[in-house]
Amino acid sequence: MSVLVYTESEEGKFKKIALEAVAYAKGIADQLDTQVTAVCINATDTSELGKYGASKVLKITNDKLSKFNGEAYADAIGQAAKNEDAKVIVLTSSANSKFLAPTLAVNLEAGFVPNVVALPESTSPFKVKHSVFTNKAFATTEFKTDIKIIGLGKNSYGLKENETSASTEDFSPNLDAHDFDMEIVSVDKATDTVTIADAEIVVSAGRGMKGPENWGMIEDLAETLGAATACSKPVSDMGWRPHSEHVGQTGKPVASNLYIAIGISGAIQHLAGINASKVKVVINNDPEAPFFKAADYGIVGDAFEIVPQLTEKLKEFKAQNA
């Protein structure tokens, strides 16, 4: 028996969330007195995984899996789980993990709990805490199944190092034709910008920016911080910014280290989606804006003055700390 963790990679390189998931899996393995096996698909260098606590790496290399495919990936990971007799499987909260998790759960007749925020409270019965009501509350849920699938919430465990010597084995799952019933015709992805899902810092702006022509200063600030840009719902509804930037209860969830909200009032539906961010900064000219109640730091003032000043100051700061 072992704890299996699926370590996602992009163009051969592991994502940060994958390493966090390994660290988390190691935490569970310690509770269960067992070891961590990582399974990866088309990753180039697996040596990094040992640093976070993997004892064994199952390395799948297969050209047919070069693009994500929920059915085939779930099939491959399920076979790895059987190979290892894994009773706990750790996934992340990426779009791909969320896509394949339900399929994997049916394949293995396993229970699945997403958005888990901490190590299991107990392992017998096996209970985990996870966020619900779009971060407005937490639930503690008990698994009733022999095999348990955990979707680890982003940024909820941290990149804990735990040097372990890891062995790597090639693993070739048997994939059948049904795994490839879906054909990816095209992928349209901006490669030069930070995505909201991966970002450590998110710079978000709302209707207070008055119009799309004023987003230059938001982009400058984001670029200076290496941050992703986001927006409130009306901003994307009006077409000032793309839908993919809409964050909140009905948009994307944000769980970054730092969230900077500029000219956003802080409606309950907006806050629900960004609550999981660790530190929140608000820039708003209305001292009564509800967002200040949910923020850690705030500046009451005109965004059109403050944002360029902040960008300048950060550039200076970066130059000094480089």
Added chain:
Amino acid sequence: MKILVCISHVPDTTSKINFTEGDTKFDTNGVQFVINPNDEFGLTRAMWFKEKQGATVHVINVGGPETEPTLRKALAIGADEAIRINTPATDGFSVAKQLANIAKEGGYNLIIGGRESIDYNGGMVPGMLAKLIGANFVNTCIGLEVEGDNATAIREIDGGKETLKTSLPLVIGCQKGLVEESDLRIPNMRGIMQARTKPLNVKEAIDANSETNTVSFEKPAPKGPVKLVDSVDELVNLLHNEAKVI
């Protein structure tokens, strides 16, 4: 084409979230329930297929009698028939098994669900349902066209989107973007009147075990007050030295 739209009955987004019975149950007191926003996008797309391609549209919910007003609203928006499977929705897996049973029986070739319900945020029912009935599955779906048995779907991925070709039977987990916000329909008087006479069939549940069981809830610890600063210098200093995020 026969379309089944899965409707999750959830607290309105402005609801205060509280718990009762020793923090083991969601407190529905004073809470307004609505069609899950993601499902509303899906239902709107289904209406497009009905009007442009002559599809029939059924809506379904797994839940107690309290969810019927939500199903009636879906009928008022234009669905042809509603089905309620009479059992509390205990966990995603058991809901998916109930839905799978009806989906097979009813011969639906397109099943539309949401990326996630905004209450339990499971994000699992459509994917499980697809696997249980052997249908294709596209999650985070933001575009869908169907021609005969062929479907083209657009899916949002981290940092972009991808276009997929697949075939019916198909299950999607959809979200904002599948239709324009301005296409969402508020039921009109005529729709509401018609909905009263449209069939709402209550079906008994099959035996389906749940795989997980939520034992308790809690709310996040209240946050300390905001620190207001006067200058960007001070802000940068605090973010670096105190919050340690830059």
